[in-house]
Structures are given as structure tokens and as C-alpha cells.
Amino acid sequence: MRILFEDNNLKVAHCTETTSDSKGPTTTLLSFTGVGHAMGGIDVQKAEFFGAGRGLDNVLFITDKTRSWGNRIDFNELAYVIAPFCNGAMTYAIGNSMGGFLAIVMSSYVRINCVVAFVPQFSVCPQIVPWETRWTEYRSQIIDYHVQDVGASFVSGTRYILFSGGRGLDRRQALQFPVRDNIHHFIFPKIEHSVAIDLKEINILDRVIRASFAGTLNMLALSESSGIEFEQFSPAPA
Numbered sequence: 001m002r003i004l005f006e007d008n009n010l011k012v013a014h015c016t017e018t019t020s021d022s023k024g025p026t027t028t029l030l031s032f033t034g035v036g037h038a039m040g041g042i043d044v045q046k047a048e049f050f051g052a053g054r055g056l057d058n059v060l061f062i063t064d065k066t067r068s069w070g071n072r073i074d075f076n077e078l079a080y081v082i083a084p085f086c087n088g089a090m091t092y093a094i095g096n097s098m099g100g101f102l103a104i105v106m107s108s109y110v111r112i113n114c115v116v117a118f119v120p121q122f123s124v125c126p127q128i129v130p131w132e133t134r135w136t137e138y139r140s141q142i143i144d145y146h147v148q149d150v151g152a153s154f155v156s157g158t159r160y161i162l163f164s165g166g167r168g169l170d171r172r173q174a175l176q177f178p179v180r181d182n183i184h185h186f187i188f189p190k191i192e193h194s195v196a197i198d199l200k201e202i203n204i205l206d207r208v209i210r211a212s213f214a215g216t217l218n219m220l221a222l223s224e225s226s227g228i229e230f231e232q233f234s235p236a237p238a
Contacts, residue, residue: 032095123149
């Protein structure tokens with residue numbers, strides 16, 4: 001991978017190993033990293049969803065290094081950095097948890113055809129979600145919440161596929177999201193924050209991602225074939 005940009009808050013890396021046989025528009029994936037995890041007392045953030053970029057022309061891995069949910073990121077600067085890969089391209093974005101949150105926010109700064117977000121937060125701002133108690137070690141360091149929630153980030157030209165946990169605080173987060181025709185929001189009632197992991201364990205994560213990008217996702221058929229339960233939150237069921 002080649003580093004396109006890095007400072008104390010943000011890193012953008014370009015994967016050049018992926019090639020496309022398509023004769024159509026250039027294709028680009030923006031993969032936003034989540035909070036990661038601590039290993040032996042050392043915080044680790046790794047690029048995620050490598051497989052989702054298979055067959056695409058460009059894959060950009062974008063990391064919010066301070067786990068600020070974008071509150072220490074200059075999104076206009078980020079848009080400038082990634083513009084050569086997005087302008088005129090068929091662009092997708094993906095992320096898990098904080099990464100999903102950031103993928104949604106980014107769609108209001110550059111044109112993204114489809115955003116796929118696993119267990120995204122609607123907000124982590126104490127004024128918006130005072131009941132959210134997770135990730136306090138990172139949230140306590142956010143001084144200014146200029147990205148208070150993702151409500152204003154949803155744009156009409158983008159198709160959003162959201163997969164939320166249906167238990168505990170994940171369900172409370174899920175119910176904050178707006179209901180719109182271009183937001184396809186599914187809640188898994190028996191899962192909390194491990195939706196992507198659980199889908200991977202039953203060997204359907206890659207299929208779900210690719211169908212989401214292609215606009216062919218059929219959750220009823222997926223449920224019948226895999227046995228996984230879901231609720232449709234948006235668009236509102238007829």
C-alpha cells in the first residue's frame with residue numbers, strides 16, 4: 001500500500017494490488033477503519049474489508065487515528081486527497097462501527113454511489129445520546145463535536161445499506177436513524193455489535209457486501225437460505 005496522506009489525526013492509504021477487467025467507469029472503494037482494539041496494552045487499528053475491494057480499480061483505506069468519529073478530521077481536506085480516485089468513478093464506501101459512521105459522513109463531501117455500514121452509530125455526542133457509555137476512553141478526548149450525528153449526512157444521490165445490531169445500545173443507536181427510501185436499514189434482533197463478524201462466520205459476509213454494492217441484496221432470500229433473522233427499519237415496510 002502507498003500512503004497518500006498522513007498527519008496526527010488521519011491516514012489515507014491506496015492499495016495498488018487490485019485490478020479490474022471492467023470496461024465501464026473506474027471503480028473505487030473507500031474503506032473506513034473502526035476503532036480497532038487493544039492488544040497487550042497497545043492500541044491497534046488495521047485496514048478492514050480487504051476482500052470488499054476485490055475486482056475494483058482503486059481501494060483507499062482511511063483511518064481516523066485518534067478515534068474521534070471524524071471530529072478531528074478536516075473532511076474537505078480528505079475530499080481533496082481522494083478526489084482523483086472518486087471524480088467520475090463508481091464509488092463505494094464501507095465501514096464497521098466508527099468506520100460505518102465515517103462512511104456515512106463522507107457521502108456528504110464526495111459523490112458516493114453506495115455506502116455499506118455495519119453497526120454504525122447515529123451519534124456518540126453526549127448531548128445527543130447521553131445513554132451511550134461505550135468507547136469512553138476515546139470519546140472523552142473529543143473536545144468539540146462538529147460532527148454531532150449523521151442525520152444531516154444522508155444525501156439523495158447515494159444508496160445506503162445499514163446493518164445494525166438489535167440488542168442493547170446498538171438497538172438504541174439504530175432507532176435514531178432516519179427512515180427514507182434511499183436508506184435500506186436492517187436490524188438483526190439476536191445480534192448486538194458483532195454483525196459483520198457473525199455474517200462472516202456463516203460465510204455470507206462477502207455475498208452481502210457484493211449484493212449491496214450491486215443493488216441486488218434480497219434480505220428475505222438471505223434469511224431463508226442462512227436462517228439469520230432480521231427486521232427492516234427503512235424504508236418503512238408497506
